[in-house]
Amino acid sequence: MDAFGPGKTDEELWLRAREGDGQAFATVFDRHSDAVFTHCLRRGASWADAQDQTSMVFLETWRKAGTLRFVEGSARPWLLLVATNVARNDARSRRRYAQAIARLPPAESEPDIADEAVRSAESREATARLAEAISSLRRTEQDVVALCHLGDLSYADAAEVLGIPVGTVRSRLSRARKRLLQILGPGQVEGSGPDDSEWDSVAASGGGQP
Amino acid sequence: MTAITGFPMPEQQLPAQYRAALRSMLSELVVTEGKAVSRPRTRPRRRYVLASAATAVVVGAGGAFAYSALRPSRPVTDKSNARCYSEATYRPGENFPGTTVAEPDSATAKGQVGVALDHCAALWRAGILQPGVPTAIHNPAPIQYPVPDLVACVLPDGRAAIFPGLAGTCQRLGLQGADPATPS
Numbered sequence: 001m002d003a004f005g006p007g008k009t010d011e012e013l014w015l016r017a018r019e020g021d022g023q024a025f026a027t028v029f030d031r032h033s034d035a036v037f038t039h040c041l042r043r044g045a046s047w048a049d050a051q052d053q054t055s056m057v058f059l060e061t062w063r064k065a066g067t068l069r070f071v072e073g074s075a076r077p078w079l080l081l082v083a084t085n086v087a088r089n090d091a092r093s094r095r096r097y098a099q100a101i102a103r104l105p106p107a108e109s110e111p112d113i114a115d116e117a118v119r120s121a122e123s124r125e126a127t128a129r130l131a132e133a134i135s136s137l138r139r140t141e142q143d144v145v146a147l148c149h150l151g152d153l154s155y156a157d158a159a160e161v162l163g164i165p166v167g168t169v170r171s172r173l174s175r176a177r178k179r180l181l182q183i184l185g186p187g188q189v190e191g192s193g194p195d196d197s198e199w200d201s202v203a204a205s206g207g208g209q210p
Numbered sequence: 211m212t213a214i215t216g217f218p219m220p221e222q223q224l225p226a227q228y229r230a231a232l233r234s235m236l237s238e239l240v241v242t243e244g245k246a247v248s249r250p251r252t253r254p255r256r257r258y259v260l261a262s263a264a265t266a267v268v269v270g271a272g273g274a275f276a277y278s279a280l281r282p283s284r285p286v287t288d289k290s291n292a293r294c295y296s297e298a299t300y301r302p303g304e305n306f307p308g309t310t311v312a313e314p315d316s317a318t319a320k321g322q323v324g325v326a327l328d329h330c331a332a333l334w335r336a337g338i339l340q341p342g343v344p345t346a347i348h349n350p351a352p353i354q355y356p357v358p359d360l361v362a363c364v365l366p367d368g369r370a371a372i373f374p375g376l377a378g379t380c381q382r383l384g385l386q387g388a389d390p391a392t393p394s
Binding site: 127 | 219221223225227228229231233236237238239240241243340343355356378382
């Protein structure tokens, strides 16, 4: 699937893409499109909307090709950050890329392979509840929550892609956790790490209800 | 590093058809715009790009042999049919993303590659060919679909192959461009 092999970093491929190498861009797409798609779903998008948002993430990334920031050669942190912004500004992004999206086949409204976690109404509800709660946070807090918890990035990687110190990532996450505790209740946000500012689990499945 | 254990949404896969179409569209965009970045946009964009016209070179008499061996374009020699590709990828063999046009005296009629380009453009316009969709679509919506930039290449067996792309696509795919007018 990876035409250039694992030896080429995204950053190297990106340089080739900017010279007009479509295969290089396609390889970056292959590496990260599922992660971007999943990120959009975790942000509360429907199955169909998450497909459109994935398109918009890559189109937006290409449009602002010169601003892309790599973390140890990887484009994934940046793509997830763009995905967070696209999800936040869905309507505006759709207007901007309406013509391109129209060229694509209609987004499927349901998973083509049934997945229990996706099909479960309880699970969907929990995802939507968490996404809504995250949307109520300050923008800066949304970014760190989306990157570190929904995107599984390390604090260091999130800090680098956001251009802020690691300590700021921690403090924003700490504030965000307190806010989410207020919104969702203690059964949905659990801190079990040695540092209370870290989460080890967000029991958003509904099963964590008291 | 934090992890969300028990998070209800494990990693999902982008649906295959959507993925293929998006991948193809992005690749084409990059080929088009990436090239544009590296050269000044002084000429109007053309719907069809004939690779040979874009890469014409002046060769002295002494260099004629070398030119014939290395030139970036060559004539279409098998005019029985032509291939219309739905994405700018090429692998040797019978399977390819797209469809074949084969009508007597039309696909490459009178050796005019432009006719094959017209046929493939018509398939795109009708939605029978769509970006990255590997086969012809038999019942597209009754609307006019966008036609990408098309470029004519020559397959190793001498048939014309029309790809979405610009000048340089044939070379990138390891093929030669098609001479715009192939003698009968």
